[in-house]
Amino acid sequence: MLELYARALRWSVMDELYSAQVLESQGRNMAHFPNLEELACLSDSLDQKRRLPRRSDAESSVVCWRVFRKKTLALEFARHVQLVPSQRLIGGSLIDSIGSLWWVGVEVDSIAAWGNRDAVHKAELPALQSL
Numbered sequence: 001m002l003e004l005y006a007r008a009l010r011w012s013v014m015d016e017l018y019s020a021q022v023l024e025s026q027g028r029n030m031a032h033f034p035n036l037e038e039l040a041c042l043s044d045s046l047d048q049k050r051r052l053p054r055r056s057d058a059e060s061s062v063v064c065w066r067v068f069r070k071k072t073l074a075l076e077f078a079r080h081v082q083l084v085p086s087q088r089l090i091g092g093s094l095i096d097s098i099g100s101l102w103w104v105g106v107e108v109d110s111i112a113a114w115g116n117r118d119a120v121h122k123a124e125l126p127a128l129q130s131l
Helices: 002-025 036-046 071-080 127-129
Strands: 064-068 085-095 100-108
Touching: 036 071, 036 085, 036 100, 064 071, 071 085, 071 100
Parallel strands: none
Antiparallel strands: 064 100, 085 100
């Protein structure tokens, strides 16, 4: 299973690199995967007690989020989210009736300008949950 996951990850990375090269050659590559500094800031953010974002919350500028039971899985997921200049990773932690959880989201400068809370480019890794 791990070998299959590694092979899928390799193909995903190769596909992302090819896509980035094509977009860069056309002068349109504005998206990037989080760098070490952004991931370190997210790790600090994950240690803060913060409630989950709500779609009905007009004050929130978080457009997309996922919940994890392990902080390591939250950080691993965040490595695969493509960000554009108006986006930042954000997260938090809380405790529910089952136990601790961590969430990772993408925050944008303006929800009105963004339009759709679910429109965030991410590379899905289905085997991630089994690690």
